[in-house]
Amino acid sequence: MNTSRPSVGNFDWVLIVLYLALVAVGWVNIYSASYNADMAMQFTMDNLFVKQLIWIGLGLVLIIFILFLDAKFFERFSSIIYIIALLSLLLLFPFGNTISGATSWYKIGSMTLQPSEFAKVATALALAKYLSDIQTNIKSLKDQFRAFVIIAIPALLIIPQPDPGSALVYAAFFFPLYREGLAAVYLILGFSIVLLFVATLVIGPVYVALIILGLALLLFYRNRKRKPSKRLYIGVVLGCALFAFSVNYIFENVFEQRHRDRFNIVLGKEVDAKSIGYNTAQSEIAIGNGGWFGRGFLEGTQTQGKFVPEQDTDYIFSAVGEEWGFLGSTLVVLLFIALILRVIQRSEKQKNEFSRIYGYSVAGILFVHFAVNIGMVIGLLPTVGIPLPFFSYGGSGLWGFTILLFIFVKLDGNRVNEW
Amino acid sequence: MRKLLLLFIVLFTGMVFVGRLFYLQIYDTSAAIQSENNAIKVVYDYPQRGHIYDRNDKLLVSNQPSYDLMAIPREIKPFDTVALCRLLQIEKEELVKALNRARNFSPRLPSPIVPTMSKEEYAFLGEQMRKFEGFYIQKRSLRDYQIDFGANFLGYIQQVNQSMIAKDPYYKSGDLIGRQGVEQQYEEILRGVKGVKRYQKDRFNREIGSFKNGALDTLPVPGKDIQLTIDAELQKYGESLMVNKRGGIVAIDPSTGEILALVAAPNFDPALLVGRERSKNYTLLDQDSIAKPLFDRVLKGQYPPGSPFKALTSLIGLQEGVIDTQERISCRGAYYYGGKKPMGCHQHRSPLAMVNGIAYSCNSYFATVYRRTIDKYDTPQEGIERWGNHLKSFGLGQYLGYDLPVGNRGLVPTKEMYNASYNYPKYRWGTTATISNAIGQGDVLMTPMQMVNFTAAIANKGWYVKPHILKNIKGVDSIPSIYKKKQYTTIDAKHFEPVIEGMNAVYNNPHGTAYTLRVPDIEICGKTGTAENYTKVNGKRMKLTDHSTFVAFAPKENPKIAIAVFVENGYWGSRYGGRIASVMIEKYLKGKVTRKDLENWVLTHSLEEEYAKPYSGEPFLINQ
Structure with a gap:
């Protein structure tokens, strides 16, 4: 048996099924959130759900590609991948395209690519590579600093785009660091x-x-x-x-007033449903409108009226809440938790340090996206614009998360060959 | 421990999220309502309000189109205020005030800015409307009165106010609702049910299709036409007789309880309360605290009945067996009962038996009968209670249950009332303390409606049907069964004969109090009344000229009309009340009036001078 081409039986099918379920449910909600009665029957690229379907299809090709690569490829090339990612972030400054105020995209034909969605994967690989190095000692301040630099460079490149939300995600790397022995005092300090x-x-x-x-x-x-x-x-x-x-x-x-407002709304100090609090208010109305069983597919009045801004991207969960109700949105929350817990569980099983650290990074990144995004949509956290993995419309995001997860699936599937 | 941190945080986050979702979706139900307001535009289709006809199918009230200028405040774009004011023919302040009110009510929901514009005003405006974003015209229908009388029982329609909306969620801001009279009483029948169309809106307030494909939409149900028991001709005639007088006339058909005429004076043209001028006119009418045109004297005014009550005293005496039709009772010009002052009577033959007692209206006769009735029982308390029960069987002292929204109970005195006022048992009271009850000048109070009702019960020899104004609902062809049922009094039919004879003698005996008011070919039975009354002038109680009251029914056999007339300060009973009753009866039964002398006298006499007296600030004489 070729060690680098394991049979499908070695892959964790629980993860794959959870992934497929989330992508499928996500697409159904993008369909609803972007539904327009006049265009519903036209299978054109003008329809977001058509575009997303193409992204999903190409994503499946990507998955197969990743699964057929040699498992060692990622460890071996992690530094190069990391440097390419940094370059792609850096080159945004002269060559990037500005969409709604943020210079975060490359325009290739009619497609746009958002390198920050891929930089997370690269950083996770680089961090795993560095921490798993036999020379690295997480207890030493010098190595802690180096690890911190690996994490901070992409984050610092993303902040001025400006996309502070995506930069915030890099806090997720705290979880693998802590797992690998970072002193608890950082945890207490951070929490305090x-x-x-x-x-x-x-x-x-x-x-x-x-x-x-x-x-x-x-x-x-x-x-x-x-x-x-x-x-x-x-x-x-x-x-x-x-x-x-x-x-x-x-x-x-x-802070600027808009930043203050975002905090004040979550802290309940200000109620202004007309202007700054509009997103949160509309999103809460949409979700509340769902009740137990939801309004039904394409029946959510808030969703179909497009009252929640960004409801096909960052606020997609409001459509889930309105059209599928408490049962549907709880199911989605449970799917995410199952996925994250499964990644954690599989990470713990890794004999290879690189795979384990990478797995923890995957779990951390997925968790931060999940927690910050849904927390914002249901009004528990300030408005921070980051997508909900597998749900939010956008090819880069979907591909980024797909690559992130399936590299882990590949590493995990290769575990048996590492004895 | 290190392995568990992320695990616990993930589980904890999941729990918090599910809890928050439960709170938002299940526990807090306000979102669904907000969403409804947000995303659904409701358009109403107002049905035509039912027409109102009189008993002879004469159209009284129909509809005319009217147009409301509505605004949805948050959709208003900057506009040329001056131009709009010019189009609407209103002051700028008025427009600003209306817009502020609308904004305060709701920025999202439509509010009326200029309600009930006429077709002409609308024609002027319609073309220009598209220049004013956020404003639109809502078509409604307003009342169109074919008659200039009957305002007191027709009522009017007005825009609902906040408290009405709170009471009945059917109504939305700007809707019309019937107030007073049959408009209020039969609101739901006349109104119909408005149709509802729901449109789904997007965040830019554009319609993006019907909501749930119209599954929740409804078609308007047109209002039903109703037919009243009112005889428009008789009503109009009655109102013309009451010009320059205050009081009321109420006529019913005793066999059915149908109200033929319901005149409250002073009255006003119902068209005053239509359209843009409604509110202004209403205020004017409402602020007339002297003539009180909005006070329905027939239904709400409570007065001592005076002498017509003597018929009831007789009936109760006969039923209780304390008098028969033959016994003659003498009168020495007054009734002496040991009080400080005897109850005065007027000059007439003596002694008298029942028929002439009624015809001559002898106070002593009825005082004697009343006293025997009460004293038949061991205590005056028990006597008063028995007596009161007889009265209550005539519908007195309680709401009559007719189908109009205003009314009063009147008053039938009870033993509790007298016990309390005489501080019983510390002090005892006897029959003579209540002796004025015998002649309708004591504590008994009646509305004119109650007077005509007991007259009808006498005409029917012992029963009445609850008076009502609804004759038919078109398309339903029925009225509530309560208005078909006979209500029996506690008096046996045989006892009515002598009383009816007495009331007939009031007209036919040359000494009867209404002898001069006879109408050729019609046997009328009636009873005059002269009721003392008082007012306060500068805090001092002053006696005013007596009220003129009269009750009658005709013909004597198979009565077709019972009538009560009440004229404030009209002096003695036959002076105004009797004359009016006679010509009204003749008008109804013959369709024309031959007693032109009576008619002319009433039409040419005014009591305005009399009404001005207490307000003149100068000393005045009464009963001249």
């Missing part, structure tokens, strides 16, 4: 920063500082017999207070 940030916006820096002080005094008093370090306590309290006040300062003076 987010908590302090939100608390400052909600109750203001003065109260945050007072609460931190109170907690510190309480803790100090309880631990007084162990003679805690006064300096540490004072340092932490001062650090937190400084952070809270600077967050407040940055929020009020550095």
